Amino acid sequence: MDDELYGKRRDDSKITFLGYVLIVVQAIWVAVRWTSLKVLDISLWLILSFTENQRAVRPTIRVTFSKDQRAAIARSQRYKCMYCGVRLTSDNLQIDHMDPVSRGGSNDDGNLQALCRRCNIRKGNHTDDEFRERYWDLIGGVKRPPPQTIPQSYFDEIMRSTDAHEGVQEANRNRHATPKQRVERALPIPLLAWPVVFLLIGAYMFESFAVQVTMFGIVFGIAFAAGLWFRARHIGIFEE
Structure with a gap:
């Protein structure tokens, strides 16, 4: 790589040039176009990002779990979502990190829980403690599935409750209505x-x-x- 053309390297594995991330893996340079985010070397499928005078970020790694792992976690929770208590099936079962990986959480079994798709979206990048503290009156602090299923519409209603004007609240209710509603x-x-x-x-x-x-x-x-x-x-x- 010509240092005069691409500027001074910041480390041995990645540099930035005009906002494009260039990453070397096993001495192979990989360039990414900002318009398409297409990896030119198809043997290296990495999720890269565009930077503006910033240090290149690490590629995002998606954690996957085997079918047996997913079944074991769901079975330990009696096939119920940890937050709303809805019955988990192969269609809505998702494995969540109680402490997100992006915030230092591990892949150990003690950091994993089974959630339905909707509750996994609700939790987002919050930790389990943060989510429970925010909705304490609804799900409490005991880390086990609730004895009675919390209706999805009621859960969504609590999440959307704000001090906004009634007209704004009604517009948000219509826009974020559940399929059942x-x-x-x-x-x-x-x-x-x-x-x-x-x-x-x-x-x-x-x-x-x-x-x-x-x-x-x-x-x-x-x-x-x-x-x-x-x-x-x-x-x-x-x-x-």
């Missing part, structure tokens, strides 16, 4: 729309059977809304 809010639409449609059809096309047609519309609307509700429940939307 969206389904429940949409149910009145078919309940009201179908009877009105059949009432108009009966009034203009079947005047003598307007009442019967309207009753059919009411029954059809109820059946349609019930079908939407049972379908959402069957595919697991209410548990998200």
Whole structure:
């Protein structure tokens, strides 16, 4: 590498030039384009970052766990999320570090816990103690799954509670509504729309059977809304 062209090196493994990170691994220089973040040497898949007159950051390493490890951790918690108590399945089970790796946490079993996808997102980069302190009234300080499942909608409502104006809170509730809340809010639409449609059809096309047609519309609307509700429940939307 030409030092006159790329400037003085900061250490033996990485330098920066015009904001681009250049990292040498086993004497192979790897350059990254800022526009695409594409590694030019495909044999070295590293997650790199763009810097502006700063020292190059270390590549991000994603921790993976075997199927047996995930099952053992979930089994120790009786297949319940540590925070909300929802039943863990292969679709929503995620392994979380109580003390995040980015903040010095280890991969030891004592630092691992099983969470549902939504609670893992809620916790983010907080430690377990920080998260429990913030939502003490909801999940307490005992590090075990709650005896009764905490509804996801209620958990989200507590997280969104602020001192903001009621209009701002309502906008945030609508924007961050859970899938279950969206389904429940949409149910009145078919309940009201179908009877009105059949009432108009009966009034203009079947005047003598307007009442019967309207009753059919009411029954059809109820059946349609019930079908939407049972379908959402069957595919697991209410548990998200």
